[in-house]
Amino acid sequence: MKRILVLLLIIGSVSFVTAQETLDILTVSGHFGTPQPFKDQSPYTGETTERGAMVNLTVPIVLNEKQIWYNSLNYMQWNVNNNIDMTDNIANPIKVHGLILRTGLIQKLSNGNSIQAFFTPRLMSDFKNIGSKHFQFGGTFIYEKVFHERLKIGYGILYNQEAFGPNIVPLVNLEWKMSERWSMSGLLPIYSKIKYKVNEKLNVGIHHFGLVTSYRLGEEAYQNDYIERRSIDLGLFARYNISGGIHIEGRYGYSFGRSYAQYNQDDKIDLALPLATIGDDRTQLNESSNFSNGAYAHVRLVYAIKL
Numbered sequence: 097m098k099r100i101l102v103l104l105l106i107i108g109s110v111s112f113v114t115a116q117e118t119l120d121i122l123t124v125s126g127h128f129g130t131p132q133p134f135k136d137q138s139p140y141t142g143e144t145t146e147r148g149a150m151v152n153l154t155v156p157i158v159l160n161e162k163q164i165w166y167n168s169l170n171y172m173q174w175n176v177n178n179n180i181d182m183t184d185n186i187a188n189p190i191k192v193h194g195l196i197l198r199t200g201l202i203q204k205l206s207n208g209n210s211i212q213a214f215f216t217p218r219l220m221s222d223f224k225n226i227g228s229k230h231f232q233f234g235g236t237f238i239y240e241k242v243f244h245e246r247l248k249i250g251y252g253i254l255y256n257q258e259a260f261g262p263n264i265v266p267l268v269n270l271e272w273k274m275s276e277r278w279s280m281s282g283l284l285p286i287y288s289k290i291k292y293k294v295n296e297k298l299n300v301g302i303h304h305f306g307l308v309t310s311y312r313l314g315e316e317a318y319q320n321d322y323i324e325r326r327s328i329d330l331g332l333f334a335r336y337n338i339s340g341g342i343h344i345e346g347r348y349g350y351s352f353g354r355s356y357a358q359y360n361q362d363d364k365i366d367l368a369l370p371l372a373t374i375g376d377d378r379t380q381l382n383e384s385s386n387f388s389n390g391a392y393a394h395v396r397l398v399y400a401i402k403l
Contacts, residue, residue, distance in 0.1 A: 118400040121341075123152040125396040129351065132390040144178040144387040146354070162204040166214065170196040174325060176356050176387075184317045186382045187222075190356050192311035192323055195219040200235070212238040212269075216256065225314030229361070232257050232310075238269050246273040254286075259310035259322035260359065260378075263368040285370050289333070297337040303347060305329045308368065312361075320361040321381065327354040329392060341401055347394035354389050358382040 127148030134140045150172045157165040176190040200214030214236045221230040234256030242248050250269030255262070268284040282288025282304075291301040306328035313321045331349015338344055358381045366375030 118341075118343075118402055119154065119156075120152070120398050120400045121154055122399040123150070123396055125150045125394060127392060127394050129392045130390045132388040134384075135386045135388055138384050138386060140178075140180050140384065142178055142180055144176060144385075146351075146392075147175045147177070149173045156202075164202040166198070166200060166202050166212070168198040170194070170198075172196075174356075178385075178387075180385070182382075182385065186385065187313060187315065187318055187321070187323065187358055188382075188385065190323060192220070192222050192313075192325070194309060194311065198236075208242045210240045210250075212236070212240065212250070212252070218256070220259070220309065220311045222311065222313050222315060225316070225319060227314070229259075229320060230312040230314070232259070234263075236267065238267060240269060247271070258308070258324075258368065259312050259361075260324055261364040261366065261368060263308065265370055299335045301333055303329075303331060303333045303349075313358075318358070318381075321358055322361060324357045324359065325355070326357075328352045329394075331392070331394075335398075341399050343396075343398040343400055345396040345398060347396075348391070349394075350391050351389050355386060356382075357386075 127146070127150070129146035129148075131143035131145045133143050150170070152171075153169045155167045155169075157167065159165055172194040174190070174192050178189070180188065182188045196216065196218045198214045198216050200212070203211045203213075205211065216234045216236065218232040218234070219226075219230060220232055234254065236252060236254045238250040238252030240248055240250035248269075248271045250267070252267040252269065254265040254267055257263075265286070267286070269282075270284060270288070271279075271281045273279045277293045278291070279293075280288065280290050286307050287303070287305045289301055289303045291299050293299050309325050311323045311325070313319065313323065329347075329349055329351050331347050333345060333347040335343055335345040359378050360381065363378040365373050365378065367373070
């Protein structure tokens with residue numbers, strides 16, 4: 097019991113988690129996009145539907161009063177389906193999976209600030225004919241500064257060797273308790289939340305999530321091609337404490353810039369940044385199957401512990 101209390105105190109002090117009052121240990125969620133038509137230049141008629149599922153497990157391990165070995169395992173699955181027959185070299189339906197491990201050290205410094213360094217191997221694939229090209233490697237580094245008890249800001253960088261080439265994202269890890277009811281947290285530009293605490297059981301607010309991911313394909317007809325997924329999800333959320341550490345969270349919003357572009361394995365870029373790509377002259381193989389942005393609903397079941 098004492099070890100658990102120490103763990104919670106240390107985690108709270110370094111503020112790695114995105115919520116100020118709880119740490120999400122296990123999250124199971126589903127993503128449901130509304131059916132959307134193909135874009136105007138497409139020769140196809142009908143609609144495409146996006147579905148997703150995610151599981152996240154977080155296991156921090158206390159090494160001593162100033163060090164935590166942080167571990168997070170994420171699984172995600174995306175399914176893009178329609179009733180259209182396409183040529184054999186085009187992935188249809190699209191079914192891809194991601195298995196992402198974040199593991200590394202959170203080091204608290206003598207001045208109260210902290211350093212977070214994580215190694216992030218990924219298996220990004222359609223889970224067919226898996227080989228070495230289906231694995232990706234990267235990491236994150238963040239230096240977090242405590243401005244005062246209500247404001248902590250971390251500055252860092254994310255690197256990942258995607259299927260399309262190197263991807264670098266400058267990071268701002270923000271945790272700001274603006275008042276007793278209002279707070280803002282997130283790892284910008286990847287995700288963020290502005291939260292209003294209605295009462296002890298209910299929180300509501302605005303959220304966003306946007307992360308570029310890529311998945312190597314193993315199906316024989318298009319083996320070693322890859323899918324690049326892009327989407328920025330912006331919407332409202334409500335999170336309710338059912339009982340004890342069990343919470344349910346619902347989200348509803350709109351997906352912007354959503355795409356599942358298929359490219360040849362050798363068609364790459366020099367460098368990807370959040371708002372630009374360098375040396376990008378790729379040819380999208382499935383451009384005719386692009387579908388429109390649209391609304392989505394997202395449901396999460398969470399087990400969390402109080403800090």
